[in-house]
Each structure stands twice: as C-alpha cells, then as structure tokens.
Amino acid sequence: MNQCTDFLYHYTSIETLALILSNRTFRLNSLDQMDDLQEKETSDIKNIGQFCYISSWTDDETESIPMWKMYSSLDSGVRIKLKANPFKLFENTPESIKEVSVLPVTDESNGVYLKSIIPIADMMKKGYICPAAMSNNILHKVEYTSDPSKLYPKLVTYEGDKFSISLGTLGIHKNIHWEFQHEWRYILQFYPVNINQDPNILPTSVQIMANKILHGLEKQPFPFYDLQLDDVAFSEMEITLSPKISAGYRLIVNSLIEKYNPSALIHNSSLLGLI
Numbered sequence: 001m002n003q004c005t006d007f008l009y010h011y012t013s014i015e016t017l018a019l020i021l022s023n024r025t026f027r028l029n030s031l032d033q034m035d036d037l038q039e040k041e042t043s044d045i046k047n048i049g050q051f052c053y054i055s056s057w058t059d060d061e062t063e064s065i066p067m068w069k070m071y072s073s074l075d076s077g078v079r080i081k082l083k084a085n086p087f088k089l090f091e092n093t094p095e096s097i098k099e100v101s102v103l104p105v106t107d108e109s110n111g112v113y114l115k116s117i118i119p120i121a122d123m124m125k126k127g128y129i130c131p132a133a134m135s136n137n138i139l140h141k142v143e144y145t146s147d148p149s150k151l152y153p154k155l156v157t158y159e160g161d162k163f164s165i166s167l168g169t170l171g172i173h174k175n176i177h178w179e180f181q182h183e184w185r186y187i188l189q190f191y192p193v194n195i196n197q198d199p200n201i202l203p204t205s206v207q208i209m210a211n212k213i214l215h216g217l218e219k220q221p222f223p224f225y226d227l228q229l230d231d232v233a234f235s236e237m238e239i240t241l242s243p244k245i246s247a248g249y250r251l252i253v254n255s256l257i258e259k260y261n262p263s264a265l266i267h268n269s270s271l272l273g274l275i
Contacts, residue, residue: 005141008057008184010080011064011072014249014256017080017239021260024234025226026087028053028188031171033223042170043152048213050220052170053188055227059141060182063270067181068242074275075244078253085139086233087186089115100125102196117227124196128221132188142183144176151175156214165210192221237264243271 012020020026031049042048058067068074092114094107100121114120118133132138145151150173157164167189174183193209195202212218239257241250257264 005059005084005184007061007081008059008084009061010055010057010082011067011070011077012080013072013077014252017078017253018256020080020229021256023226024229026055026186026229027224027226028055028186029224030054030220041152043149043154044156045165045214046216048155048165048167049170051189051191051213051218052167053190053225054171055186056181057184057186058182059184063240063243064180065271065275068271072242074242075246076249077242077245079240079242081238081240082229083233083236084184085136086229087117088228088230089117090119090228091115092120096121097124100196103198118225124194126221127192127194127196128190129193129195130188130190130225138186138188140172140185140187142178142181142185143173144179145173146176147173163210163214165213186227188225190221190225192218234261235263237261238267239264240267241269243269243275245269 031052031054032047034049034054058064060067063079065074068077068079072078094105094113097120098105101124114134116133117138118130123129123133143150150169153169153173155165155167155170157166170189171185171187174181191209193202193205197205209218239253241253245253253266257266
C-alpha cells in the first residue's frame with residue numbers, strides 16, 4: 001500500500017451485493033475487462049492486462065453522483081464501506097499442502113507458517129501462481145497522468161539473449177480524465193504456471209510461459225478471482241443505499257443484511273431528497 005487510508009468505498013448493484021454477502025468474497029476482474037480501454041495496453045506486450053486482476057474502490061467519503069450513475073444506480077444500488085485490506089489470511093500448513101502436492105512435504109517451520117490471502121494449496125491444485133498473494137502490499141492508490149510512458153509502460157527488460165517481464169506498474173496509472181474517481185485498487189497478478197511439479201522442471205515451465213506471454217500466445221488462467229473476506233472486516237461492513245432507492249429494493253437490502261450479515265450497518269444516502 002503506497003499511502004495510508006483506513007476505509008474505502010465501492011459502488012455496486014444490489015445483485016452484486018447479494019453475491020458478496022452470501023459468498024463472503026470480493027471479486028477481482030482482469031484489466032482487459034475494464035471500462036477504460038487503455039488499461040490492458042502496454043508499449044511492448046499485447047493484452048498483457050489479462051494477467052493483472054483488480055478490484056476498484058474510492059477513498060472519497062462524499063457520495064458522488066457520477067459514481068452512482070456509472071458503477072451502481074441512483075434507484076437500485078448500494079455503496080459498500082470496508083476497512084482497507086479486508087481479506088482473510090490463510091495459514092499454509094504442511095498438512096494443507098501435503099493434500100495436493102505431488103512431492104513429499106516436510107514440516108521444518110516450528111509451527112510458524114507463511115500466511116497468504118490465497119492458499120498455496122489452491123495454487124498447486126489449480127495450476128497457477130500469484131506471488132503478490134504472499135504480500136500485504138496489494139493495495140495501491142491510482143496515479144492519474146497524461147504521461148504516455150506511464151499509461152503504456154514498458155514491461156520487458158533484455159539482458160543479452162535473456163529477458164524478464166515485470167507487471168509491477170500495470171494497473172496503477174490511469175488517464176487524467178478519470179481523476180474524479182479518487183481510485184484505490186487491490187491488484188494481483190496471476191500466471192498460468194503449475195508450481196506443483198519437480199523443482200528441477202519448474203524453471204523451464206516458467207520460461208516457456210514467459211515466452212508465450214511475450215509473444216501474445218498465453219491465456220489468462222481465469223477471467224476473475226474471488227478473494228475471501230476476513231470475518232471481522234465483513235462484520236463491520238457499512239452499506240449506503242442509493243439516493244432514489246425504491247421501497248422494494250430497500251426491503252431486499254434489509255433482508256440480505258438480516259440473513260447474511262446482521263451486524264452490518266445500513267445508511268440512507270446523503271443525497272436522499274436532493275436529486
């Protein structure tokens with residue numbers, strides 16, 4: 001997280017709210033599905049944005065009419081408030097990894113296990129890797145710019161006949177025309193490489209994947225990923241109803257909260273009766 005913020009806000013539909021509440025998850029979508037068509041582009045690799053997954057939030061506590069209209073609805077939407085970094089941390093115990101590993105697993109950790117927001121066992125079972133999941137630094141404040149070198153970053157570095165690809169700057173910059181969003185993003189990179197194999201073979205698999213990405217031949221492992229919410233963060237959720245919400249939609253939101261998250265708070269919009 002490149003700056004400090006305590007709470008963030010997310011405008012969405014009541015249908016999406018129902019899925020968030022019932023599954024206790026938040027969805028990250030890849031950059032090639034964003035409304036800003038510049039998002040997926042770089043100066044040197046075609047459509048590499050498909051490997052970068054984000055969830056968009058804002059730090060603007062004041063309700064925004066454009067945000068209601070673009071990402072929710074004035075009469076049938078909600079704005080969710082959650083603490084920053086609300087995702088569950090999983091302990092990657094030898095037992096959990098042993099269940100899916102093709103290689104023997106030993107326990108030399110003395111009971112201290114690496115924690116991650118995505119279980120390593122899930123990566124091994126489904127054949128992908130997400131290095132940033134092991135970090136507590138997936139939240140980034142978007143920088144708005146008109147600098148082409150930032151909007152279309154160069155990701156490939158060559159050293160002789162070898163090369164490396166870094167997605168570290170992807171998804172962090174947006175055109176100044178989007179500055180009204182005051183956006184923060186959770187950003188993860190997912191790569192389609194199977195880490196559940198002989199360590200002697202893995203480097204070759206990684207190199208093959210990198211070559212396919214470089215030439216635009218590799219495909220994303222999945223179009224989205226749902227991150228599990230931490231129980232405490234989930235219970236402290238606050239929901240603002242859209243400014244023109246109908247009695248029926250208000251009843252639906254109340255019913256959803258009563259069933260799935262009774263400790264969550266519901267607020268009327270500060271724009272109620274004004275638009």
